[in-house]
Amino acid sequence: MRTRFAVAVTCAVIASCTSAHLSDGARVRVFAAASLTDAFNELGRSSPVGVEFTFAGTPALLGQLRDGAPADVLATADEENMRKAIDGGLVTGATVLARNRLAIVVPAGNPAHVTGVADLARPGLKVALWAPEVPAGRYARQMLERAQVAVTPVTEEANVKAVVSKASLGEIDAGVVYVTDVKAAGAAVTEVGIPDAVNVMASYEVAMVASSKNKERATAFISFARGEVGRRVLADNGFDVVT
Amino acid sequence: MTRRPSPVVVGLAIVAAAFLLLPLTGLVSRAPWSGAARELGRPEFRTALRLSLICSLGATAISLVLGVPLAMLLARHRFPGRRLLRGLVLLPMVLPPVVGGVALLTALGRRGIAGGLLHRAGIALPFTTAGAVVAGAFVALPFMVVTVEAGLRSLDARLDDAAATLGAGRWQTFRRVTLPLLAPSLWAGGALTWARALGEFGATITFAGNAPGRTRTLPIEVYLALESRPEEAILLSVLLLGVSLAVLLSLRGRWLGLP
Numbered sequence: 448m449r450t451r452f453a454v455a456v457t458c459a460v461i462a463s464c465t466s467a468h469l470s471d472g473a474r475v476r477v478f479a480a481a482s483l484t485d486a487f488n489e490l491g492r493s494s495p496v497g498v499e500f501t502f503a504g505t506p507a508l509l510g511q512l513r514d515g516a517p518a519d520v521l522a523t524a525d526e527e528n529m530r531k532a533i534d535g536g537l538v539t540g541a542t543v544l545a546r547n548r549l550a551i552v553v554p555a556g557n558p559a560h561v562t563g564v565a566d567l568a569r570p571g572l573k574v575a576l577w578a579p580e581v582p583a584g585r586y587a588r589q590m591l592e593r594a595q596v597a598v599t600p601v602t603e604e605a606n607v608k609a610v611v612s613k614a615s616l617g618e619i620d621a622g623v624v625y626v627t628d629v630k631a632a633g634a635a636v637t638e639v640g641i642p643d644a645v646n647v648m649a650s651y652e653v654a655m656v657a658s659s660k661n662k663e664r665a666t667a668f669i670s671f672a673r674g675e676v677g678r679r680v681l682a683d684n685g686f687d688v689v690t
Numbered sequence: 691m692t693r694r695p696s697p698v699v700v701g702l703a704i705v706a707a708a709f710l711l712l713p714l715t716g717l718v719s720r721a722p723w724s725g726a727a728r729e730l731g732r733p734e735f736r737t738a739l740r741l742s743l744i745c746s747l748g749a750t751a752i753s754l755v756l757g758v759p760l761a762m763l764l765a766r767h768r769f770p771g772r773r774l775l776r777g778l779v780l781l782p783m784v785l786p787p788v789v790g791g792v793a794l795l796t797a798l799g800r801r802g803i804a805g806g807l808l809h810r811a812g813i814a815l816p817f818t819t820a821g822a823v824v825a826g827a828f829v830a831l832p833f834m835v836v837t838v839e840a841g842l843r844s845l846d847a848r849l850d851d852a853a854a855t856l857g858a859g860r861w862q863t864f865r866r867v868t869l870p871l872l873a874p875s876l877w878a879g880g881a882l883t884w885a886r887a888l889g890e891f892g893a894t895i896t897f898a899g900n901a902p903g904r905t906r907t908l909p910i911e912v913y914l915a916l917e918s919r920p921e922e923a924i925l926l927s928v929l930l931l932g933v934s935l936a937v938l939l940s941l942r943g944r945w946l947g948l949p
Contacts, residue, residue: 504917506917507917510916510920578900580917580918601901602898602901602905603899603900604895605895605910605913613899616801617799618795618799618801
């Protein structure tokens with residue numbers, strides 16, 4: 448009985464080691480900015496190579512890479528963090544993948560009648576922004592500065608998706624988010640446009656992780672994401688695709 | 691006491707202790723002590739600390755006022771649905787705090803089932819300090835109820851009966867007999883509740899958001915600092931750790947009735 452149990456355990460351990468080893472070799476591990484979640488998940492379903500995504504705020508991903516997290520591809524929501532990653536020797540060969548614009552998100556039906564950026568300064572209006580610590584928060588503040596609108600937010604969210612969630616629950620009157628976030632949230636929210644003259648473009652960059660042991664497949668995924676299918680998926684999700 | 695513990699027990703216990711100690715040692719060893727004084731003097735830090743103290747103490751006060759009666763009911767009376775109620779009390783302990791935050795929004799938000807009434811009465815909880823207190827109380831209340839209920843069960847209920855036969859009223863019995871005997875449990879429950887509320891993050895940021903000076907408590911400050919100033923995040927974490935450890939040490943196992 449005891450021996451049989453030991454044999455079973457040994458077999459299980461060997462099996463799990465082999466399968467872990469195989470999937471490690473086969474799957475491309477992609478660290479991507481949280482705002483890419485929907486587009487990349489869709490992309491992953493038609494990718495020619497197996498992929499495994501980790502989504503988080505760009506600075507958090509960089510921190511994980513610095514601490515030695517195993518990854519093959521990094522996709523950031525801004526140029527600044529990608530430059531940091533290159534300077535730190537974490538990644539090589541960064542290229543622009545797509546761009547994203549800002550929009551105002553309001554609960555479905557726009558109950559507070561927000562018509563544009565200037566309305567965000569209205570006293571009593573509950574506005575959510577991202578915290579200035581995340582790239583998206585910097586973009587939103589740049590936009591408000593350009594539009595010369597002073598906003599006192601009721602909350603500064605640290606997670607890109609949290610602003611849209613609070614709008615769809617109706618707990619805020621308006622929030623500044625990415626166009627892609629509004630698209631992803633569907634019918635629960637409504638978009639109010641921000642004119643190009645004051646809008647800020649976020650640049651998404653993609654690069655190979657220097658310590659990757661799966662460079663061939665990682666390159667294949669990057670080419671796929673930047674290729675015809677990738678561009679279509681990104682555009683469908685509201686990104687501006689570089690031509 | 692009488693026999694020496696088996697080497698297996700000692701070995702595994704050492705592994706367990708190391709498992710708990712190692713991450714904390716990591717934090718302390720990586721903390722940028724040279725910049726500590728400057729970091730701790732920053733107004734953002736002091737604001738977050740003050741807010742953390744207000745919110746955690748507020749949550750503890752609510753838990754005392756509401757949790758002790760609930761514990762008395764659970765410990766001393768039989769009624770239909772008691773088991774269900776006890777399970778309900780434990781729920782916030784096992785619920786992911788973010789889920790607790792969403793639940794609070796759907797209940798007490800301005801479109802929530804009870805929040806609509808509050809909203810019409812001019813009371814807003816989301817994105818306010820009061821909301822952060824409520825979020826803390828929601829996740830920390832179980833610690834008070836569980837501790838005080840255990841304390842009540844270990845008391846001899848006949849002492850209350852004796853007081854009653856000697857002519858003491860309900861309030862007098864509670865104040866002069868039950869409360870003094872219960873004091874250790876109340877301290878223990880209060881300290882655990884407070885420590886849990888102090889570390890609260892998920893429900894707070896979900897329900898009360900993150901506004902400097904109003905709802906940005908120390909754990910939220912740590913999370914934000916991690917995005918751009920990891921050194922500072924480590925330093926703040928060490929500080930929070932120190933405070934929590936001090937509270938737990940001051941209990942000396944009292945809530946379990948240990949020597």
